[in-house]
Amino acid sequence: MPDDAVHKVLVTGATGFIGRALRPALLARGLEVRATTRHLGRAPRNGGAEWVEADLLRPETLGPALEGMDAAYYLVHSMGDRGEDYSEREHRSAEAFAHEAARAGLKRIVYLGGVAPRGTPSHHLASRLAVGEILRAGPVPTVELRASMIVGPGSISWRICRDLALRLPAMVLPSWMRSLTSPIALEDVVWALTDALEVPLEHGEWFDIPGPEPLSGKQILERIAALRGLRILMVQLPVLTPHLSSLWLRLVTSADYGVARELVAGMTQDLLPRDERYFELTHHPPRLPFDEAARRTLEAEEADAAHPRGFAAREEHWVERLGSHLNRSATR
Numbered sequence: 001m002p003d004d005a006v007h008k009v010l011v012t013g014a015t016g017f018i019g020r021a022l023r024p025a026l027l028a029r030g031l032e033v034r035a036t037t038r039h040l041g042r043a044p045r046n047g048g049a050e051w052v053e054a055d056l057l058r059p060e061t062l063g064p065a066l067e068g069m070d071a072a073y074y075l076v077h078s079m080g081d082r083g084e085d086y087s088e089r090e091h092r093s094a095e096a097f098a099h100e101a102a103r104a105g106l107k108r109i110v111y112l113g114g115v116a117p118r119g120t121p122s123h124h125l126a127s128r129l130a131v132g133e134i135l136r137a138g139p140v141p142t143v144e145l146r147a148s149m150i151v152g153p154g155s156i157s158w159r160i161c162r163d164l165a166l167r168l169p170a171m172v173l174p175s176w177m178r179s180l181t182s183p184i185a186l187e188d189v190v191w192a193l194t195d196a197l198e199v200p201l202e203h204g205e206w207f208d209i210p211g212p213e214p215l216s217g218k219q220i221l222e223r224i225a226a227l228r229g230l231r232i233l234m235v236q237l238p239v240l241t242p243h244l245s246s247l248w249l250r251l252v253t254s255a256d257y258g259v260a261r262e263l264v265a266g267m268t269q270d271l272l273p274r275d276e277r278y279f280e281l282t283h284h285p286p287r288l289p290f291d292e293a294a295r296r297t298l299e300a301e302e303a304d305a306a307h308p309r310g311f312a313a314r315e316e317h318w319v320e321r322l323g324s325h326l327n328r329s330a331t332r
Contacts, residue, residue, distance in 0.1 A: 004107055006070040006197045008032045012056065012097075013075030014049070015042070017154035018112060018189065022073065023049050025190045036065050056093035059100060066104035071197055072097075074111040074135060077128065087127035094131045098138030109142040110196040111135050112189070115181075115208060115271040116146065122268070136204025143196040144206035145189075145278070148271040149220075151211075151293040152186025153300045161217070162298070165224035170233035177217035180270040182210035185293035188286040195282040208273030211293075212286050220290070227295055 009026055013019045014035030026033045027048045036054040037043045043051040054065040056076055066072065074097060077090060101109055114128040121129060132144040149157040164171065192209045215223070218234060225232050279285040288296075 006031070006107060008034070008068060008070045009197070010066060010069045010072040011035045011049070011075065012054070012073060013077075014051075016075060017152070017156075018150075018186075018193075019073075019075050020154070021152070021186055021190050022075070022193055023047065025194050029194060034065065034069060056097055057089060059096040062097060062100040063104065066100055066106065069104060069106060071108040071110065072101060072106055073193065074109055074131075077131075087123065087130070090127050090131050091134060094134040098135055098140065102139040106140045108197065108201065109135055109138075109140050110193060111142060111144045112193065113144055113146050113206075115148045115210075115273060117269045117271055119269050132206060136206065138204070141201045142204040143199055143201060144204070145192055145196060146206060146208045146273075147184055147189055148181040148210070149183040150186055150189055151183050151290065152189075152297055153304065155186065155297075158297060161220050162224055162301075165221040165232065166228060166230065168232060169230075170235070173218060173234040176268045177221075179268065180214045180216055180272055181220075182212075182214050182271075182273060183220065183290050183293070184209060184211035184286055185288035186297075187293070188288060191284055192278065192282070195284055199278075199281055207278035207281075208275065209278055210273040210276065210286075212289050214272055215290060223291055224294055224298075227291065227298060 009031050011019050011023060011026070011033060014023055015037050019035070023033055023035060024047065033049040035043070035049040035051050037051060038053065038055045040051060040053040052065045054061040056062065074094070076093065077086075098109075111132055113132045114125050116129055117125065132142075132146075135142040136144055149155070149161075151158050188211070189209065221232060221234075276285070
């Protein structure tokens, strides 16, 4: 087998929105998966992954977690944490991880970050981009994938838009809702992440992973509402700033207010990709248009509400679908 072949993979942030969906996809690919959590007692008791306790702010816990691994996914962030400036924590965590990954002899790191705007990034986006730069500058070759809004159960950006679209019959539309983004389905993000283990790479490199079409915030709300047969009366108001909008969101959305405030601050300008190089390399462009991704997400959320154990069933669904996809790819 080639020396760069990956067989054992560490997933940090394994209990988060992306990590929960990625774990079964990696297992379906036949990889050995080790997953990290800061609280081992909260880890799932089944699913096929090995669970270990690790905290990126405690570098002494990283060595044992990385030992024997070929590659690692970096899926953690501190935006929702309280206390000191979260960007400082994110930078320290990335530096510690890059150092320990090199000591463990990893062949590759895969990091999921955010799309860089053409202008000055918000505090949140600047921190996410800096983490990518730190990891790519380290000794271990790193693939940084940059996504804007991810459409899937558990996505905070999606939750904000869903709540606005389905809870309000009318709303004042701030000017920044004209900004464009390229939403991508969770399913397509997971495929992009699994593909990242095999992308030819000599040094660190970043790639945008846009969805199939650019949409404004206004269009996103209209599309979500239409899926439930609703229409929103929107009145354009140029003076409603991101700060005032985030205060207003506190009354409307179930998303964490601190996180929502940071995300809204990043929406004052377009978040569009530079190119689609990544999909040219992997030959797996996004398959799900926004409407279909949104429809599936709404259905999954409704199923979860009706059946508290719905996510376990959805993980099995991921294994079945992604396993079938990978088997088809292997036979081509």
